[in-house]
Amino acid sequence: MPMNLVFKALSDATRREILHMLQMGDLSAGEIAEHFDMTKPSISHHLNILKQAHLVQDVRKGQNIYYSLNTTVFQEVIGWLYNILDMSGKEGELEKTNGKVRQKEGIDDGKSK
Amino acid sequence: MPMNLVFKALSDATRREILHMLQMGDLSAGEIAEHFDMTKPSISHHLNILKQAHLVQDVRKGQNIYYSLNTTVFQEVIGWLYNILDMSGKEGELEKTNGKVRQKEGIDDGKSK
DNA sequence: TAGATATTTAGAAATATTTCTAAATATCTA
DNA sequence: TAGATATTTAGAAATATTTCTAAATATCTA
Numbered sequence A, B: 001m002p003m004n005l006v007f008k009a010l011s012d013a014t015r016r017e018i019l020h021m022l023q024m025g026d027l028s029a030g031e032i033a034e035h036f037d038m039t040k041p042s043i044s045h046h047l048n049i050l051k052q053a054h055l056v057q058d059v060r061k062g063q064n065i066y067y068s069l070n071t072t073v074f075q076e077v078i079g080w081l082y083n084i085l086d087m088s089g090k091e092g093e094l095e096k097t098n099g100k101v102r103q104k105e106g107i108d109d110g111k112s113k
Numbered sequence C, D: 001t002a003g004a005t006a007t008t009t010a011g012a013a014a015t016a017t018t019t020c021t022a023a024a025t026a027t028c029t030a
Helices: A003-010 A013-023 A029-034 A040-052 A071-084 B003-010 B013-023 B029-034 B040-052 B071-084
Strands: A056-061 A064-069 B056-061 B064-069
Touching: A003 A013, A003 A040, A003 A071, A003 B003, A003 B013, A013 A040, A013 A056, A013 A064, A013 B003, A013 B071, A029 A040, A029 A064, A040 A056, A040 A064, A071 B013, A071 B071, B003 B013, B003 B040, B003 B071, B013 B040, B013 B056, B013 B064, B029 B040, B029 B064, B040 B056, B040 B064
Parallel strands: none
Antiparallel strands: A056 A064, B056 B064
């Protein structure tokens, strides 16, 4: 999945809140819209962006369209982030200290002290 | 860290590429700018957004300003994503099948079959 | 201190995103 | 089939983001 679509989709607070709502179970577009102080077309637009990023899937059931999380893409993002940290994501606790994980070499201050 | 700043920062491809560059070791603003077909002020702007999200840190060394990754915030994002998946992030392999992880209850199609 | 080098700040122009209203589409029910 | 309900599509207005040029700031060296 193109990471750009995924990160763009995740960059909006309304969309992230929609993802949280879907964590509790699948919901119709209307049920999702009810939770926001925003029109249905606006929510529909956000759902579409999440769908394009494959963060959610939709299924029509009668008049309703139900949305659900697609967990595989979340794992791709987690993988991307672990990769930045030079970690496999499977083992090895990450020490909490800033900038101490990747330990390639010290920066050169051009002065060689 | 406000997740909104962090996700906004991650939503741009240039900024994500900068993060990848810093994975290899710390770099000055000029060294970063060289890798892009973009002016220095533009790169400076991107670095500032990454800094506001605390994804990078900067230290002045003489005329140069060196940037480095701040791994702690990456972990916050990983935690946010794991949370959506209802996982601790420490144990339990996630099954790959879409939508099968969170298994609250089936959706109601209003027809009760 | 004057000039050179590295980087950022200011602010404008182009582009992208968010949200709205109005209208279209899909499905259900009487 | 007609009307009601659920949702999306179209397109406009407001706002935010990206990138640029010009100028400012900070530090170094002769």
